[in-house]
Amino acid sequence: MNNPTVLEVVTPSFSPLYQQIKALILQSLKAGKWKPGEPIPSEMDLAARFRVSQGTVRKAIDELASENLVVRRQGKGTFVATHAEHQVQYRFLKLVPDVGDTDAEGPAQRTIVDCKRQRASADVARALALRTGDSVLKVRRVLAYAGIPTILEDLWLPGTPFKGLTAERLRASRGPMYALFETEFGVHMVRAKEKIRAVLPDALQSKLLDVPAGMPLLSVERVAHTYNDAPMELRRGLYRTDTHHYRNELG
Amino acid sequence: MNNPTVLEVVTPSFSPLYQQIKALILQSLKAGKWKPGEPIPSEMDLAARFRVSQGTVRKAIDELASENLVVRRQGKGTFVATHAEHQVQYRFLKLVPDVGDTDAEGPAQRTIVDCKRQRASADVARALALRTGDSVLKVRRVLAYAGIPTILEDLWLPGTPFKGLTAERLRASRGPMYALFETEFGVHMVRAKEKIRAVLPDALQSKLLDVPAGMPLLSVERVAHTYNDAPMELRRGLYRTDTHHYRNELG
DNA sequence: CAGTGGTCTAGACCACTGG
DNA sequence: CAGTGGTCTAGACCACTGC
Numbered sequence: 001m002n003n004p005t006v007l008e009v010v011t012p013s014f015s016p017l018y019q020q021i022k023a024l025i026l027q028s029l030k031a032g033k034w035k036p037g038e039p040i041p042s043e044m045d046l047a048a049r050f051r052v053s054q055g056t057v058r059k060a061i062d063e064l065a066s067e068n069l070v071v072r073r074q075g076k077g078t079f080v081a082t083h084a085e086h087q088v089q090y091r092f093l094k095l096v097p098d099v100g101d102t103d104a105e106g107p108a109q110r111t112i113v114d115c116k117r118q119r120a121s122a123d124v125a126r127a128l129a130l131r132t133g134d135s136v137l138k139v140r141r142v143l144a145y146a147g148i149p150t151i152l153e154d155l156w157l158p159g160t161p162f163k164g165l166t167a168e169r170l171r172a173s174r175g176p177m178y179a180l181f182e183t184e185f186g187v188h189m190v191r192a193k194e195k196i197r198a199v200l201p202d203a204l205q206s207k208l209l210d211v212p213a214g215m216p217l218l219s220v221e222r223v224a225h226t227y228n229d230a231p232m233e234l235r236r237g238l239y240r241t242d243t244h245h246y247r248n249e250l251g
Numbered sequence: 252m253n254n255p256t257v258l259e260v261v262t263p264s265f266s267p268l269y270q271q272i273k274a275l276i277l278q279s280l281k282a283g284k285w286k287p288g289e290p291i292p293s294e295m296d297l298a299a300r301f302r303v304s305q306g307t308v309r310k311a312i313d314e315l316a317s318e319n320l321v322v323r324r325q326g327k328g329t330f331v332a333t334h335a336e337h338q339v340q341y342r343f344l345k346l347v348p349d350v351g352d353t354d355a356e357g358p359a360q361r362t363i364v365d366c367k368r369q370r371a372s373a374d375v376a377r378a379l380a381l382r383t384g385d386s387v388l389k390v391r392r393v394l395a396y397a398g399i400p401t402i403l404e405d406l407w408l409p410g411t412p413f414k415g416l417t418a419e420r421l422r423a424s425r426g427p428m429y430a431l432f433e434t435e436f437g438v439h440m441v442r443a444k445e446k447i448r449a450v451l452p453d454a455l456q457s458k459l460l461d462v463p464a465g466m467p468l469l470s471v472e473r474v475a476h477t478y479n480d481a482p483m484e485l486r487r488g489l490y491r492t493d494t495h496h497y498r499n500e501l502g
Numbered sequence: 503c504a505g506t507g508g509t510c511t512a513g514a515c516c517a518c519t520g521g
Numbered sequence: 522c523a524g525t526g527g528t529c530t531a532g533a534c535c536a537c538t539g540c
Contacts, residue, residue, distance in 0.1 A: 014517075016528060042506060053530045058507085066317075068502050074507045075537035092501050192501040197492035198449035198467035216449035216467035222501075241448035248499060250343050250443040250473075251319050265536075267509060293525060304511045309526085325526045326518035 021050055022060035029069060029080065030227040036082035036182050040070065043078075069190055069227075083189070084179035091178070092192050092222065095151065095244045108143040108151070113208065115139045115167035117159065124156045127223050127234040135159030139170065142208055149209045150244060156234040161187055178224075187232055189224040196220050196246065205238055218246060272301055273311035280320060280331065281478040287333035287433050291321065294329075320441055320478075334440070335430035342429070343443050343473065346402065346495045359394040359402070364459065366390045366418035368410065375407045378474055378485040386410030390421065393459055400460045401495060407485040412438055429475075438483055440475040447471050447497065456489055469497060 025040070034040050041049070046057045061078055064070040071079045083091060089107060097105050118138050125132045136156050143151040155177075157165070162185055173180045181187045199219040206213045218239040226232045239246065276291070285291050292300070297308045312329055315321040322330045334342060340358060348356050369389050376383045387407050394402040406428075408416070413436055424431045432438045450470040457464045469490040477483045490497065 018528075039506095044506085053532095055531090056529060059528085061507095072507065073538090075505080075539080077506060077538095094499075094501075190502075194499045194501065196447065196469065196497035196499065198469045198490075199492075200465075200467055214451075214465070216451055218447065218449045218469075239449075241450075246447035248345075248445040248447065250345075250445065251441075269509075290525095295525085304513095306512090307510060310509085312526095323526065324519085326520080326524080328519095328525060 017052060018056045018059040018063075021046075021052060021057055022063055024050065025060060025064060026069070026227070029064075032186060034080050036080045036188055037084060039077040039079050067190070081188075081190070082179070083176050083182055090176055092189075092224070094246050094248060095239050096247050097145070097244050105145055108145055109147070111142045111144070112167050112170045113140040113142060115165070115170060120156070124234055128156065128158050128231050130158060137162050137165055139167075141170075145244075148240075148243070150240045152205060152209050152238040154236045158232060161185055161232065187226055189232065190227060191229070192222050192224040194220055194222045199238070201238060209238065209240065211240065215240075215242070217241065220246070268303060269307045269310040269314075272297075272303060272308055273314055275301065276311060276315060277320070277478070280315075283437060285331050287331045287439055288335065290328040290330050318441070332439075332441070333430070334427050334433055341427055343440075343475070345497050345499060346469075346490050347498050348396070348495050356396055359396055360398070362393045362395070363418050363421045364391040364393060366416070366421060371407070375485055379407065379409050379482050381409060388413050388416055390418075392421075396495075399491075399494070401491045403456060403460050403489040405487045409483065412436055412483065432484075438477055440483065441478055442480070443473050443475040445471055445473045450489070452489060460489065460491065462491065466491075466493070468492065471497070 025046070028034065028040075040046075043054050043057045043061065047054045050057065061070060061072070065072050065078075068081055071081050073079065089102075096102055116138055117135055119133045120128065120130050120136045122132045124130075124136060125134060128136065130136070136159050139153075139155040139157070141153050141155075142149050143153070162181075165185070169184070170177070170180070178189050181189065197219040198216050201209065201211065201213065201215070201217055203213065205217075206215070209217070211217070218237075218241050220235075220237040220239060222233075222235040222237070223231050224233040224235065276297070279285065279291075291297075294305050294308045294312065297312075298305045301308065312321060312323070316323050316329075319332055322332050324330065340353075347353055367389055368386060370384045371379065371381050371387045373383045375381075375387060376385060379387065381387070387410050390404075390406040390408070392404050392406075393400050394404070413432075416436070420435070421428070421431070429440050432440065448470040449467050452460065452462065452464065452466070452468055454464065456468075457466070460468070462468070469488075469492050471486075471488040471490060473484075473486040473488070474482050475484040475486065
């Protein structure tokens with residue numbers, strides 16, 4: 001009767017009220033009941049709706065806030081998190097210049113190299129939870145700082161949710177790509193996982209980044225997820241790390 | 252009268268009670284009043300001492316727990332966090348095998364290549380908040396998985412707190428190095444910052460890792476801090492990323 | 503000023519651990 | 522069983538925002 005691989009040997013059989021409230025709010029977020037940037041109902045309001053005390057709603061919202069799904073602003077309200085605010089330009093980009101800081105460096109110059117529809121290869125399909133051969137959008141772009149190409153990115157997006165995305169549309173947009181996804185396609189990335197390696201560029205890559213073929217680069221493979229933890233983007237980045245570095249904080 | 256670089260233009264002039272309580276507990280932690288692995292007083296106990304309600308102590312401890320300084324265990328108590336428990340072998344090491352998981356891979360085979368006292372160079376001194384020429388300990392070691400050398404690490408430690416650390420002592424210890432630091436030298440690392448780059452190894456490095464000179468490697472420079480945010484270790488790691496990768500989660 | 507999130511309390515009860 | 526952390530409540534008051 002032992003079951004070593006399953007964590008919950010007995011039924012969970014207990015879920016705190018605030019977790020249930022959290023799940024309900026989360027459901028509304030997923031359903032798009034409140035749009036990114038908009039306020040959600042006040043704590044008192046939600047407490048009244050769910051027939052619980054303010055403290056219980058508060059704890060639910062606390063967790064959502066700590067997961068960056070929602071932002072609290074004292075005196076104003078609680079707002080659905082968004083990538084479309086000038087706050088931090090790129091929330092998931094951890095590459096910073098060796099000298100000075102990201103602010104001093106200013107925004108990147110972005111060049112869309114390519115944007116086309118194609119069929120998902122096996123590994124792309126697996127990363128995006130699609131089937132091999134499903135339609136995906138592939139984007140390739142270069143980010144430059146002070147005129148120096150620094151990042152080369154390949155992106156794959158599932159075809160259906162991103163129907164209508166074109167190179168022109170990408171070139172026309174200002175601000176983070178994730179902001180565009182949010183406002184134009186209703187896709188809000190909330191979490192991401194990265195796998196980082198050191199690699200050498202192939203001929204085309206070294207040409208696009210204007211670096212020698214023998215220069216080691218950081219390979220950053222990112223899968224970004226939307227609310228339901230559904231993977232909605234696969235991104236493979238090549239970073240120059242002779243003038244910049246990937247910064248990580250461990251707690 | 253303007254002061255653009257300072258955040259608090261006006262005085263802070265307000266600090267919640269629970270923050271003050273948190274600071275008091277933190278002070279006891281720094282002072283080593285309770286040792287890693289030991290329980291701190293119960294919430295009720297602390298509440299009585301500080302003449303506040305349980306809820307206020309609770310919120311203080313909540314923050315300490317979320318910073319991994321303390322671990323809560325329902326029914327048992329709240330314990331000072333420690334690196335010396337089999338839980339997670341290496342809390343700050345984010346390199347994982349491409350196939351299988353860290354558990355399946357098992358513990359690393361560790362080889363201390365070198366351990367000697369030397370004078371701090373300018374950059375080492377800066378990282379450790381020492382003066383150039385101050386005495387530091389330098390350790391070099393190799394970690395291997397399944398017999399394959401995978402990580403080459405250079406460590407610099409300030410000489411004074413780590414007086415008495417020798418290669419023999421390192422070789423004799425089992426478990427994480429941070430556990431040894433904790434039990435033998437009373438130094439508990441709580442936070443760390445990493446700068447990650449892609450590099451090529453020099454001749455000696457490629458020999459120690461048994462990789463070709465042209466193989467790109469991940470360079471991970473870590474500064475680990477103890478309670479007061481004092482830097483207590485500089486570590487430069489070279490990771491093979493042909494069989495492993497650095498895994499990071501973004502929220 | 504009213505409305506929001508943020509703090510604090512006192513007390514009740516629940517879930518888990520160990521003797 | 523007593524003691525621990527974990528949940529929940531109801532109500533008071535504080536700090537901040539905007540009108």
